[in-house]
Amino acid sequence: MLQNEVAASQGIRIRRRPPSGPPLHYVGPFEFRLQNEGNTPRNILEEIVWHKDVEVSQMKEKKPLLSLKKVIENSPPTRDFVGALKAAHLQTGLPGLIAEVKKASPSRGILRENFDPVEIARAYEKGGAACLSVLTDENSSIKGSFENLEAIRNAGVKCPLLCKEFVIDAWQIYYARIKGADAILLIAAVLPDLDIRYMIKICKMLGLAALVEVHDEREMDRVLGIEGIELIGINNRNLETFEVDISNTKKLLEGERGQMIRKKDIIVVGESGLFTPDDVAYVQEAGVKAVLVGESIVKQSDPGKGISGLFGKDISL
Ligand SMILES: O=P(O)(O)OC[C@@H](O)[C@@H](O)c1c[nH]c2ccccc12
Numbered sequence: 001m002l003q004n005e006v007a008a009s010q011g012i013r014i015r016r017r018p019p020s021g022p023p024l025h026y027v028g029p030f031e032f033r034l035q036n037e038g039n040t041p042r043n044i045l046e047e048i049v050w051h052k053d054v055e056v057s058q059m060k061e062k063k064p065l066l067s068l069k070k071v072i073e074n075s076p077p078t079r080d081f082v083g084a085l086k087a088a089h090l091q092t093g094l095p096g097l098i099a100e101v102k103k104a105s106p107s108r109g110i111l112r113e114n115f116d117p118v119e120i121a122r123a124y125e126k127g128g129a130a131c132l133s134v135l136t137d138e139n140s141s142i143k144g145s146f147e148n149l150e151a152i153r154n155a156g157v158k159c160p161l162l163c164k165e166f167v168i169d170a171w172q173i174y175y176a177r178i179k180g181a182d183a184i185l186l187i188a189a190v191l192p193d194l195d196i197r198y199m200i201k202i203c204k205m206l207g208l209a210a211l212v213e214v215h216d217e218r219e220m221d222r223v224l225g226i227e228g229i230e231l232i233g234i235n236n237r238n239l240e241t242f243e244v245d246i247s248n249t250k251k252l253l254e255g256e257r258g259q260m261i262r263k264k265d266i267i268v269v270g271e272s273g274l275f276t277p278d279d280v281a282y283v284q285e286a287g288v289k290a291v292l293v294g295e296s297i298v299k300q301s302d303p304g305k306g307i308s309g310l311f312g313k314d315i316s317l
Pocket of ligand 1: 100102164235271292
């Protein structure tokens with residue numbers, strides 16, 4: 001089966017690359033690009049993934065896997081991302097915080113002018129974040145970068161770091177490891193089961209935690225069928241439509257799914273759209289032991305104080 005067909009059979013709507021024939025058409029003396037269902041991305045997630053495909057193949061030519069492996073042999077060990085979340089939860093009785101260093105988003109535009117990633121990371125650490133998330137996609141309106149990840153790691157920040165990337169190829173996991181990541185995001189709306197299985201093995205080999213992100217029941221059920229998963233993120237934002245609804249976290253943790261997660265001792269991370277202590281309490285009640293928060297804290301003049309605002313108390317002690 002073709003890659004897109006395998007994905008579609010698992011309910012994945014994101015196509016990994018334009019599936020249909022030549023996009024150029026001749027009409028008289030003119031050549032122009034005819035947009036059609038086949039060669040036009042259906043939403044921003046699909047557009048990012050198609051772009052990523054080109055980006056990764058170019059990067060791979062410049063830095064082949066073998067050269068990355070050599071660098072990794074001499075890299076310092078990774079930090080324990082899952083352990084840091086568990087410890088924070090035990091210590092505070094609140095969900096462990098993954099605080100996101102986020103400059104902009106496709107739906108909200110620029111979130112912070114004068115964006116200084118290292119300053120934000122330090123403020124988060126001081127404010128009690130257990131871990132940090134750093135967006136690394138450079139070509140979309142997310143405005144992330146691997147330089148930010150590297151700069152935060154090199155600045156002596158001790159919190160474990162999540163590389164927030166759109167992973168479509170295992171090469172990216174090696175690259176993230178070199179740039180200072182302790183964990184990486186794998187998006188179930190993009191990756192078929194076999195890719196997730198394979199990538200989780202690579203993460204284990206490299207000492208990285210994998211945060212596997214789901215958004216609906218079907219994705220959750222697929223991911224629960226995969227061995228060796230320690231961290232599942234429930235995104236309250238639909239990456240195709242950008243609709244945000246925090247009751248999504250509750251819905252996906254009800255009944256048998258919640259039971260299975262407890263039995264497997266999986267840590268669930270509530271992601272996106274969390275702004276108030278009530279929001280945090282709501283997802284904690286639903287069963288999460290960690291939260292991933294960007295907008296509400298990165299927008300504050302002191303992002304560290306933003307954390308106290310989010311939890312309704314100082315969690316830095
Ligand atoms: O800024 P928010 O609403 O607090 O959301 C943070 C984080 O969950 C969000 O940035 C996110 C979750 N999954 C993603 C995947 C790609 C890009 C971004 C994301």
